Amino acid sequence: NRSYIKSRSCVFVFLSLFLDPRLKDYLLMESPVNMSAILLAYLFFVLYAGPKFMANRKPFQLKEAMIIYNLSLVGLSVYIVYEFLMSGWATGYTWRCDPCDYSNSPQGLRMTRVAWLFLFSKFIELMDTVFFVLRKKHSQITFLHIFHHSFMPWTWWWGVSYAPGGMGSFHAMINSCVHVIMYFYYSLSAAGPRFQKFLWWKKYMTAIQLIQFVLVSLHATQWYFMESCDYQVPLFVHLIWMYGTFFFVLFSNFWYQAYVKGKRLPKNTQQLAQNGTANRSTTVANGSAVVSNGHGLHGNGLSNGKKHHENGSALNGKMKKA
Incomplete structure (x- = not known):
């Protein structure tokens, strides 16, 4: 350890001789x-x-x-x-x-x-x-x-x-x-x-x-x-x-x-790409919602038509009995 410290000190002394x-x-x-x-x-x-x-x-x-x-x-x-x-x-x-x-x-x-x-x-x-x-x-x-x-x-x-x-x-x-x-x-x-x-x-x-x-x-x-x-x-x-x-x-x-x-990529380019992806996702989601609503309307129409048919049949039956 002493020899290491001594050698290191010699190096610093040598370097310091040339420092401005x-x-x-x-x-x-x-x-x-x-x-x-x-x-x-x-x-x-x-x-x-x-x-x-x-x-x-x-x-x-x-x-x-x-x-x-x-x-x-x-x-x-x-x-x-x-x-x-x-x-x-x-x-x-x-x-x-x-x-x-x-x-x-x-x-x-x-x-x-x-x-x-x-x-x-x-x-x-x-x-x-x-x-x-x-x-x-x-x-x-x-x-x-x-x-x-x-x-x-x-x-x-x-x-x-x-x-x-x-x-x-x-x-x-x-x-x-x-x-x-x-x-x-x-x-x-x-x-x-x-x-x-x-x-x-x-x-x-x-x-x-x-x-x-x-x-x-x-x-x-x-x-x-x-x-x-x-x-x-x-x-x-x-x-x-x-x-x-x-x-x-x-x-x-x-x-x-x-x-x-x-x-x-620049932030604005990345933002445009992200917005494009988000818009596509929103469009698909909205399209799905429209299709879903269409099925709902179609189902409601069938259900209402069925109910009207059943009500009409029931009324006719009662009128015949009367």
């Missing part, structure tokens, strides 16, 4: 232990504790909380995009080989701060899955969803710790742009049925995400065709290229399953 010292006072940045613990707790809740807790309970109605949450993330994402632009992407970056600024200049510190803020937003977004669990939206808790929400913050923590800025921050800025649109959509969706008519572009959300991964991969691909590039952590370029390509494949499969094979 400008981030030492930022939340969750002192070591990878705390952020890893949060992500493990997230996985434990969404895969086991949460579903077990909700097993015999009715889904929570969290409409107001979700509207506030989603609109807050829209605002936060807009601010993050603005800060990325002002920290370099609109004020000096070439959009090709841009090194990370490790200085204490206002520009360098601003990029460091927004890189951390982007990372912190990934931990806030874990609430997406918590809301799904509490509302019993089990169909939304897919492998893609869980993997994306847990893998993204874990990998970005290392990116922020060693290279907060430069060409490696491109995918963070693009991701924040996508999240402005995505969480605005979620806000409208959480607002209720009266806003459903504004959600016709649901399937295009996945298309926007696919475009995101194409842009990320293309931007990283430039590095392989440059004669020289002074970006300090080339390993991150490889990982970002793999990230963009891998998630493009996963989201493409989601698109195919959801919209080509039709496993996730």
Whole structure:
């Protein structure tokens, strides 16, 4: 046990030697232990504790909380995009080989701060899955969803710790742009049925995400065709290229399953199908009722005719006797 603890301490000391010292006072940045613990707790809740807790309970109605949450993330994402632009992407970056600024200049510190803020937003977004669990939206808790929400913050923590800025921050800025649109959509969706008519572009959300991964991969691909590039952590370029390509494949499969094979039809389409089935059932039921009533009328007519015949026979008999 002592040797294990000692070796683990050596690893942390080694890693800390290369961590950006400008981030030492930022939340969750002192070591990878705390952020890893949060992500493990997230996985434990969404895969086991949460579903077990909700097993015999009715889904929570969290409409107001979700509207506030989603609109807050829209605002936060807009601010993050603005800060990325002002920290370099609109004020000096070439959009090709841009090194990370490790200085204490206002520009360098601003990029460091927004890189951390982007990372912190990934931990806030874990609430997406918590809301799904509490509302019993089990169909939304897919492998893609869980993997994306847990893998993204874990990998970005290392990116922020060693290279907060430069060409490696491109995918963070693009991701924040996508999240402005995505969480605005979620806000409208959480607002209720009266806003459903504004959600016709649901399937295009996945298309926007696919475009995101194409842009990320293309931007990283430039590095392989440059004669020289002074970006300090080339390993991150490889990982970002793999990230963009891998998630493009996963989201493409989601698109195919959801919209080509039709496993996730839009709500209005499903509603029309349900209404059509209900109307057909009602028509058949009404038809049966009409036939049933017709039999009743026919039966009553026969019965009344029979009674009239019997009454007439009885009267004739009495008149003859008289």
